[in-house]
Amino acid sequence: MHIGQVADAAGVSAKRIRYYEQIGLIDAARRSDAGYRVYEERDLHTVHFIRRARQLGFSIPQIATLLALWRDRQRCSADVKKVALAHIEELRRKIAELQSMVDTLDDLATRCDGGSRPDCPILAELQGVGS
Amino acid sequence: MHIGQVADAAGVSAKRIRYYEQIGLIDAARRSDAGYRVYEERDLHTVHFIRRARQLGFSIPQIATLLALWRDRQRCSADVKKVALAHIEELRRKIAELQSMVDTLDDLATRCDGGSRPDCPILAELQGVGS
DNA sequence: CTACACCTTCCCATTATGGGAAGGTCAAGC
DNA sequence: GCTTGACCTTCCCATAATGGGAAGGTGTAG
Known part of the structure; x- marks a missing residue:
């Protein structure tokens, strides 16, 4: 091929x-x-x-590890599980981080009337006024 | 300064x-x-x-937009809100993507006994066997 | 006058790709 | 045999948003 x-x-x-x-x-x-x-x-x-x-x-380094384990007939499933659990933790951490952004933004967007007036809690927050 | x-x-x-x-x-x-x-x-x-x-x-381009709006006394809060809502959408999309990975991994990890035996549903899944 | 903290620019590295150029190869059809 | 088109090769550049570090100038305090 x-x-x-x-x-x-x-x-x-x-x-x-x-x-x-x-x-x-x-x-x-x-x-x-x-x-x-x-x-x-x-x-x-x-x-x-x-x-x-x-x-x-x-990630690529994690995959390198997984590939090595995959090829190793003597592997312990514990080793594979360890990699997976670490990855799950990392994903959860990222999700929490993104979710916290969404929570903040959602609150600000809700309080922004979205009309033609210039007053905006979103910009106020970024400016540091804390609305 | x-x-x-x-x-x-x-x-x-x-x-x-x-x-x-x-x-x-x-x-x-x-x-x-x-x-x-x-x-x-x-x-x-x-x-x-x-x-x-x-x-x-x-992102930096989004911030460029927000900065311009911040400086524009004539802005409409609607323009700011639009940027924020688009960003929220994007974040939610990413969260859903990561969450779906977590769901799959969590299931696989649960079914992996984590002992010293080589059998592993995680590797089986990656291999395409579907366990 | 000498440290030391600070500033400058410049170049390299990160992560996991995609894009595209310049050029070689191979199989099909004329 | 020759052309065409699809494939392959390597090489270099670009992405996003930084951090690291080198080489060298500046400013101040002792």
């Missing part, structure tokens, strides 16, 4: 696959005489794995 | 202030004979405004 086929099959761009190779997330592919990257079924699985992990928000 | 004093007073780094100047978010400061940036009280207010807007998650 050439890179485009892997890309289509795994649902990622060819650029991404090259990038993953470049940073060492996946092994450098074998090359054809013309210099084209040549992939096996196995590589497709790997790229697909990476794609799904990205969809769950894992 | 020199840049360090503005930075301390506004709670941002001097680097950021220079960056904001560089990208045109704030006007280029007057310079002293030695080439030091010189600021007035007014500039401090602006930097403070930017900091608070950043804390609410507004």
Whole structure:
């Protein structure tokens, strides 16, 4: 398989696959005489794995860890779970941060009449007047 | 005031202030004979405004808009509200995205026993087996 | 006069991509 | 055989909003 086929099959761009190779997330592919990257079924699985992990928000370093665990038949599920739980914590932290912004903004927007007058609690808050 | 004093007073780094100047978010400061940036009280207010807007998650382009509205005595509060509502929408979208990741991960993690055995629904999911 | 704190500009790094240029390859059709 | 079009290659640039650090000038206090 050439890179485009892997890309289509795994649902990622060819650029991404090259990038993953470049940073060492996946092994450098074998090359054809013309210099084209040549992939096996196995590589497709790997790229697909990476794609799904990205969809769950894992960072590239985390995915490197997960890939290593995936390949290690001797792994403990505890190690995998640890990575997942840490990620969940991080996601929850971010959600809380964003939610707190929404709460503040929602309150300000509610108190902003949205008419043609210039008075605005949103700008007042940003200005530091505290409305 | 020199840049360090503005930075301390506004709670941002001097680097950021220079960056904001560089990208045109704030006007280029007057310079002293030695080439030091010189600021007035007014500039401090602006930097403070930017900091608070950043804390609410507004992007630099959005802040440019908000700053322009802030300075415009003829503004309509509707224009400000529009920016805020669009931002709230965006935040909610991101929260939903992150929450959906958490939901999936949480389910997988719950089903992962976390012991020393290799079997792991998390890896199974990433592999595409769907456990 | 010497520290020391502060300022300046400039360049590099971050994260995970996408865009696009310049040029080589391959298969199909004429 | 030759052209065309789809594919591949590498290389460089751009993103957003900073932080780090180097090399060098400034200002003041002792």
